[in-house]
Amino acid sequence: MPDERQAGAARGGCVEAPEQRRIVRTAIPGPRSTQLHKRRQASITDGFGVTLPVFVERAGGGIIVDVDGNHLIDLASGIAVTSVGAAAPAVVERVREQTERFTHTCFMVTEYDGFVEVAEALNRLTPGDHPKKTALFTTGAEAVENAVKIARTATRRPAVIVLDHAYHGRTLLTMTMTAKNVPYKDGFGPYAPEVYRAPFPYPYRWPGCSRHAAEQALDRLKDIVLSQVGADRVAAIVVEPIQGEGGFIVPPPGYLSGLQEFARAHGILLVADEIQTGFARTGDMFACGHEGIVPDLICTAKALGGGMPLSAVTGRAELMDAVPAGGLGGTYAGNPVACAAALGALETIEQENLVERARTIEALVMPRLRDLEKTSPVVGDVRGRGAMLALELVRPGTTDPAPDVAKDIAARCHADGVVVLVCGTYGNVIRMLPPLVIDDALLLDALSVLESSVREHVVTPGTC
Template sequence: MTDTIAPPVAQTSLPVPSALPAPEPLVQRRLLQTQIPGPRSVELQRRREAEVSGGFGVTLPVFVEQASGAIVLDVDGNQLIDLASGIAVTSVGASAPEVVAAVAEQAARFTHTCFMVTEYDGFVDVAAALNRLTPGDHEKRTALFTTGAEAVENAIKIARTATGREAVVVLDHAYHGRTLLTMTMTAKHVPYKAGFGPYAPEVYRAPMAYPFRAPGGPERATEDALARLEEIVLTQIGADRVAAIVAEPIQGEGGFIVPSPGFLPGVAEFARRHGIVFIADEIQTGFGRTGRMFASEHEGIVPDLITTAKALAGGMPLSAVTGRAELMNAVPPGSIGGTYAGNPVACAAALAAIEIIERDDLAGRARDIEHQVLPRLQALAAQTGIIGDVRGRGAMLAMELVKPGTTEPDAAAAKAIAAHCHAEGVITLVCGTFSNVIRLLPPLVIEPELLADALDVIEQAVREHAVQSAEAGA
């Protein structure tokens, strides 16, 4: 009897819709068609409130239709100048064409396999780029994850495994994330920690060298903060129990605080002396944001481990821990990772974003932004009397609002000034331990004329509030 082979069964598939044409890039100018938020955004906001957890806050309740460069187009046709960059994420500009193309090409090939199941070269390519770009010429290894908090938490796991120690030291005003461990490491109670206790154990806090609010004055900020940190570690914790000291080279959510000169090098040297891993949290400061590829470079700091995210992948979720090979290899196989860690689409976006940052010298563009913005903010501070401090580096700049003639934080002023900017089509963010800091995080590709327009709006907002404050106090 002859075997017969059944003919192949025809495979059926759903029809694949043709790709929609890419929208034209937005003209880079501010345009208001309605009040902010407009009627369509208000309508969608009501639906959001009926469907989404109230635990999500919102800075500006507008719904986005499109974004490109430094402009956000909302569903009411308003074009807003973006001085937030999705909190320092879209440094290469929103929907950068190279990033979009890389995402589309990779998504068409495969969107996911899990790197711990089957591998792909994009993961390795991103690791190689980070090993090359991060400070120091020592041998490095990189691990990829998804969120900034995940990177920080894994850096702590690596430091604890490598040292055999448990304690972690962080700084006043720090922000490191929203997971249990990183929330514990974060300084500000509301909204990040309230009601979420008990907190993770073995996390200790030391002073930050915050020049504007240093108890002994800015000239003593470094000396006093270092002395206090050493005292806490040596007498209260025990240096032989400390796995890591974690610091943001410029503090983000805490108020864009630039440490006084010499503080971070002093912390790094103290850590080395006692066998403590020094971790630089560069999640907000990395990839050209401060005028150098990494903010640690401003004072020649070479961290043992460095965490990155945000601008790494041009808007896609990707984070990393990069550091000394002997530390990164101290953890056993299978002990770190994650289902979506180093997703292939995000890796493709990262490679495109990194190429743009290097090719177009976006760190240099950040320095240009500083030169354009800082003098205007400093003049505004001198003329209005409600700005206690202007600070920052590159395109990570801020002004701290205070009650006139004092250093008392004025959260109401920051809120009112931000609201004025929002109403005029400029997206700004409030931050700081005392919620009194306006921070500016424009895309590094923002055009000078567009940035000047945004600064005009900010200046008007500050001046009007200063007049109102003077009238109220008269």
């Protein structure tokens, strides 16, 4: 795979990307990180959590270098943000050039071409060949919230249907739409009105036979919409094509297409939240593509900005134009530096064929995860698509969630220089989101560390 090793010399003084191998020089976190973390604790609210308290000196490719000189293998990508690496040459160069021109004017005051170019790219890349328009924002939560605003304006209906295990953000509306209470909602109520929740077909945990999960989940959703809410009151159904924070849950075949069919039959807009799944992550440009779904509105962020804050809502032109002038926007919406970064990220994704690379990552990793599932009693399920993969940890011999096991395995990985994340409604899922530019040797090394961490946990007495 192309890497960023020559970026420093080629890009006018940019820092050269780190050596692409795992190096553990100190305990993790090391002494300098520990010292800096104490400073953080004295000045930053405890409301910000941290997965691994190390301070980063530089990053690129599949490596994060901390201030103690440890080279950590990155299986997090800043929560699916740095899919093209944390210092992709095309992103760095475009950001450098843009910052020299100007950093901000506010697109609602004076216009600039980067905003238009990103919108044109999203209109081209997102599913469907119908006329589309795009609005740019800053965060994923903003994108979801504005998609709901657009849907309500276009349909003149108030209600929104969301799903079990969903995550859509931390604002008042998107927090309401999010399913998990702790840490996202606890103590922050009362919540926004007119948000209704339906079951999501979670194959591993679906009661009875998982083969019927899609059909049964659709039946439950239809009943809620038709008999409890009223279909003529529902503006939108908002769905993650693969659920992210909820545990990397892949819906069974037929569910998304059934959802789309039902929505269209009742004049309800289908909104796809592709904030974590979008831009090659799942082995398709968008996860909707795995079932040929064409949403009315699609929300994107994370990998779109290549590390800079940028989000978008792209949708059918007549829906996007339903909002009158001034109804959408934000001071930083579509910031010119973030737009420049996005153009570099999209260029990298397309030119380096990172859609295919995500499929290769799945082909390398999934067989070993399935072997781990067969041999380790704490691994209840493995799942995912492309470079969005996960294992669910359980009490041996049961399907009972084991969040303490997930926490222990993650800590072992961190100590050995591999950054992994824990997620899931029950806090028992280890998720893997490597940069799509990670090389095979580094990826396989990280996987070996994960395998060892799982097996070491199993042989430790008294931990299950």
